[in-house]
Amino acid sequence: MSAHLPLKQGSRLVLASHNKGKLAEFATLLAPYGVEVVSAGELNLPEPDETALTFEGNARIKAEAAAKATGLPALADDSGLCVSALGGAPGIYSARWAGPDKDFAGAMRRIEEGIDGDEREAWFISVLCLAFPDGATECFEGRIDGTIAPEPRGAAGHGYDPIFVPEGETRTFAEMSDAEKNAISHRARAFEAFRKECLG
Template structure:
């Protein structure tokens, strides 16, 4: 995907997601820039199969599919937890490790069972892909490093948040307020790169 012109105030943007929580989050993030966000779910767009082998590839795939289906610019994200002792897994398969029932406690136990020893380094990655109907676009990556906690802690957040302790913190993401997490998270860092590249 090649670089593209910045988004203009008053633009409509498709969020290539059926996740209502992401729609709320991105609508709030983009509100100061006068960009209207509508989700792929609201438009009843099918969810493309994520067949790429990288975060960037899957984000691009989702964004391009939504842009071409609607004739509007589209934004997609792909993100996941990578654990050093597991060779970077679950990585792009983070959601799939939780299964169709989204059983993240089981997925977190699978990570703990697989670590062994003292190697607990981990990182979260988020890649945002902006795509236009003509196939042009650009990707933006955010990363935060940390460690895997010995056991899940905290009731906030979602997914793997209860076992991830960011560098410089003693608390897991799930022990932080939304505002605290969102100030430092991988998604916040990817959005900052996107903001600088497309909204300034």
């Protein structure tokens, strides 16, 4: 364990994201531990180029940039959907497949068009990276396996949730309540690993 850990009550943590929904999610998750969360967006930090070829690499780029800019510990998340029939794509390019207009309906059609036959195995990955101003980092990965539904179902969730059916379920993520999804999701699993190591 890093000499910086666990984070102390009253710590201030930068969430290296401009996504208000993600900020609200992490603020709620961290509230019981007395950790105050402020977002990169609130601090007007620029978004760094995600040039790495792995989820961990991109999470580290975002976390290190925020920690360096603010002098505070920073937490970043990089996540995406990987489809076996597409050789693991869209993977780290999951958001980019939806384009600047966030057209996830189009991205989901592209996935369906790329699946040939019955190979519908898929998985979601989330990597959380915690970076400190002195350059120290800790990364935590969560993964959930499942299959791609033949067509989108459900109105909850976001992104690729309407086509992902987690293992042991018949419903897509988008057909579940937030509480149900958050109990089993890739991000929840990554956060649990982070919690055990970083929050004491």
